[in-house]
Amino acid sequence: MVERHIWLSLFCHVVLLIGAAAVCLPLYFAFVAGSLTVGEVQQVPFPLVPGDHFVENTVTAWMEGDFGRLYLNSIIVTVGIVVGKLAVSVIAGFAVTYFRFPFRMTAFWLIFISLMLPVEVRIIPTYEAVADAGGPLRSFFGAIGLTGFLASTTGYQLDAALQWNMINSYGGLILPLIASASATFLFRQFFLTVPDELCEAAKLDGAGPLKFFRDVLLPLSSSNIAALSIILFLYGWNQYLWPLLFTTEKEMYTAMIGLKDLIPVADAQPAWHLAMAASFFVMAPPALVILLMQRWFTRGLVDSSK
Amino acid sequence: MPASSAMRLSEGAATRLRFPLRLKLGSLLSSSETGLKASHFRRPWLAAGLLAPQLLILLFFFFIPTWKALSLAFVQVDPFGATMIFVGLDNFTTLFSSPEYRDSAVLTLWFTTVQCFVTLFVACLFAFATDQVMRGRAIYKGVILLPYAIAPAISGVLWAFLFNPTVGPLAQILDELGYAWDPNRRPSDALLLVSVAAIWKHVCYDYIFLVAAFLAVPASVIEAGAIDGAGPVRRFLTITLPMAAPTIFFLIVMNFVYGLFETFGIIDVITHGGPAGSTNTLVYKVYQDGFRQLDLGSSAAQSVVLMAIAVLFTVLQFRAVERKVNYQV
Numbered sequence: 272m273v274e275r276h277i278w279l280s281l282f283c284h285v286v287l288l289i290g291a292a293a294v295c296l297p298l299y300f301a302f303v304a305g306s307l308t309v310g311e312v313q314q315v316p317f318p319l320v321p322g323d324h325f326v327e328n329t330v331t332a333w334m335e336g337d338f339g340r341l342y343l344n345s346i347i348v349t350v351g352i353v354v355g356k357l358a359v360s361v362i363a364g365f366a367v368t369y370f371r372f373p374f375r376m377t378a379f380w381l382i383f384i385s386l387m388l389p390v391e392v393r394i395i396p397t398y399e400a401v402a403d404a405g406g407p408l409r410s411f412f413g414a415i416g417l418t419g420f421l422a423s424t425t426g427y428q429l430d431a432a433l434q435w436n437m438i439n440s441y442g443g444l445i446l447p448l449i450a451s452a453s454a455t456f457l458f459r460q461f462f463l464t465v466p467d468e469l470c471e472a473a474k475l476d477g478a479g480p481l482k483f484f485r486d487v488l489l490p491l492s493s494s495n496i497a498a499l500s501i502i503l504f505l506y507g508w509n510q511y512l513w514p515l516l517f518t519t520e521k522e523m524y525t526a527m528i529g530l531k532d533l534i535p536v537a538d539a540q541p542a543w544h545l546a547m548a549a550s551f552f553v554m555a556p557p558a559l560v561i562l563l564m565q566r567w568f569t570r571g572l573v574d575s576s577k
Numbered sequence: 578m579p580a581s582s583a584m585r586l587s588e589g590a591a592t593r594l595r596f597p598l599r600l601k602l603g604s605l606l607s608s609s610e611t612g613l614k615a616s617h618f619r620r621p622w623l624a625a626g627l628l629a630p631q632l633l634i635l636l637f638f639f640f641i642p643t644w645k646a647l648s649l650a651f652v653q654v655d656p657f658g659a660t661m662i663f664v665g666l667d668n669f670t671t672l673f674s675s676p677e678y679r680d681s682a683v684l685t686l687w688f689t690t691v692q693c694f695v696t697l698f699v700a701c702l703f704a705f706a707t708d709q710v711m712r713g714r715a716i717y718k719g720v721i722l723l724p725y726a727i728a729p730a731i732s733g734v735l736w737a738f739l740f741n742p743t744v745g746p747l748a749q750i751l752d753e754l755g756y757a758w759d760p761n762r763r764p765s766d767a768l769l770l771v772s773v774a775a776i777w778k779h780v781c782y783d784y785i786f787l788v789a790a791f792l793a794v795p796a797s798v799i800e801a802g803a804i805d806g807a808g809p810v811r812r813f814l815t816i817t818l819p820m821a822a823p824t825i826f827f828l829i830v831m832n833f834v835y836g837l838f839e840t841f842g843i844i845d846v847i848t849h850g851g852p853a854g855s856t857n858t859l860v861y862k863v864y865q866d867g868f869r870q871l872d873l874g875s876s877a878a879q880s881v882v883l884m885a886i887a888v889l890f891t892v893l894q895f896r897a898v899e900r901k902v903n904y905q906v
Contacts, residue, residue, distance in 0.1 A: 276808075276809060279709060279809050279810075280709060280710060282706075283705070283706035283707075283709040283710045284706075284710055284713075286702060286703065286706040287703065287706045287707065287710065287713075287717040287721075290699075290703045290706075290717070290720075290721050290780075291717060291720040291721060293777070294720055294721055294723055294724060294777075295720065296739075297732075297735040297736060297739055297777070298723075298735070300735075300738070300739055300746050300747075301735050301738065304738060304744075312744055313743070313744050315749055316746075316749055317744070317745075317746035317749055358630075359630045359631050359634065360631065362627040362628075362630070362631075363627065363628050363630070363631035363632075365627060366624045366627035366628045367612065367628070368612060368613065368614055368617075369613075369614050369617050369618055370617060370618050370619070370620065370621070370623070370624035370627075371613060371617050371618070371619050372619070372620075372621035372624045372625070373621060375613070375624075376611070378628055378632065379612070381632065381635065381640075382628075382631060382632070382635065385635050385639045386891060387884075387887060387888045387891045388639075388643060388884055388887050388888070389834070389838050389887055391838040391839070391841060391860050391883075392838065392860070392863075392880055392883035392884050392886075392887050393639075393642045393643060393646060393880065393884075394863055394864055394867065394868075394880070395646070395863070395867040395868070395873065395876055395877065395880060396641075396642035396643065396645040396646040396649070396877070396880065397638060397642040398868075399642070399645065400637060400638055400641055400642045400645070401638070407637070407641050446634060446637075446638055447638045449634055449638075450634045450635055450637075450638035450639045451639070452631070452635070455631060459612065462614070463612065463614070465614075467614060467615045467616045468616075470614060470616035470617070471616045474616065479618075480618040480620060480623060481623075505725070505726060508728070509727075509728030509729070509730075509731075510728075511728060511729065511730040511841065511842035511845070512841050512842065512845075512864075515845070516868070527728060527730055527731075530730070530731065530734065531730060531734075531845075531846060534734060534737070534846065541741075541743060541744050543738055543741070543744055546734060546738070547734075547738060550731055550734055550735065553731065554726065554727050554728065554731050557726035557727070557728075558723065558726040558727070560726065561722060561723065561725060561726040562719065562723075565718075565719060565722065568722075568725075569722075569785055569789070572725075572782075572785055573785065573786065573789055
């Protein structure tokens, strides 16, 4: 054990207290603002103690923004992202580490090249892809002549059947966010550390690949899956740009976009009390996850960057 | 041992022996053994089925969009969308000669650099302090981690309120101090506000990694330093910090990525890129030009520039992770 300095210790506590205060200050003022009436929120100087309208404001904001529906949307989209991404990437990771097949390296590189480009840099082309998901198939079938063939022989309009507009749909909100290989990469790294003897033993006992996967590999990965699902939950719930682009109808907004709509604009009545009260219930689910599952979350975060 | 599994085993051994011969046929076709378990299965169709969902999603939402952005960047579409003319690098030369784009690039560079190093410095200070204190460590950690749960957009909302020129409590304090704070009109105020919101949201990320890295420094090395007479600050600067250097390098890369791509929500909530383009970063500009101005050629060219930057950072990130693996004790 090394020596302790009382002054250094004191200094460190002061630094950490300042840090904690800097984190809490905006949240505290948001709470104060959320507990005032519209008149009180505009007074100068700003009150330092909360009023007693917090519950009332929360209910008003919830009703005004139709957050029952938006919350449901957020939950569906977030669960879709977590479950979809985990399911897709755990089997893809299994395939590239445990199978020998032609074009294995090609598949590997096709998947891992997607780590290169975050969704934000592909905003517009991805928007088009989601607005017209059938487009590539239409031009493909058009080019090979299938469209014309079907139309002339059976009268079936293939082009019309391939009009998939995913704007304002859960698929459009979920699928583009799953299209990245980060989780696949993580599972691959983990599977490479699993001892070879397990697979040998499973083979000796006559287990096929799917049985080995279900009975050996999945149980082994459970802690990785738990840690990763927390990170993905935060990622999915906190999405902003995607829902902003892909939803034009209010019924399909997520809670995050609903909150954005509550922010007072320059000339309107400064209803900050509602926006602040709403910000609490919009950030509550991820905040609870972090507070209750801090250990898993830290582990997932540090692991997922390896 | 049942005969069938013995056969399967010998079959596996034979493959491994045959492998160097098959390599000659072309490594892509035969699938090299890189990253393949020594004990594996040989069921190509099952593997294809397992890979299919991932590859299909990537095809529709990654490869096709990326290809479209790349191809759109080199053509000019007429206003009715009927014809496309190949124009080579014209979109890029127009882009780079546009003063607005240059301003946005310079602004982005400034913003990300300042954000990156301030975040890192503050997180380093907190992590150092956390490493020193015994009492209340878990509580401090819990509170400082909290902003990780808060979306950039919500961080934007909170700070937009705090510094709102009419109702914001902190703006009122600035007013009383004699500074006419107004992020809606004064560009420097807007940029400062966006930076503060971005840093507030991101310090926790660096903090998590630094606390883990400082904790990983072996106690024996620290004790050796103490015996040699180095005080806590000296030990931190000459032992802990150099040993955490790979993590710090990794965090610098990640901070730049965050500043470039993930601050969209903050900017959209607080300033919408204004006033006078003072917070219009490159990513926000792609969105503005593509969705507000509908200038698709220019926005595709901008996307390609961003892609190049993103690829650069990914390469750097992989380097950083490699170094982390190699040097961490």
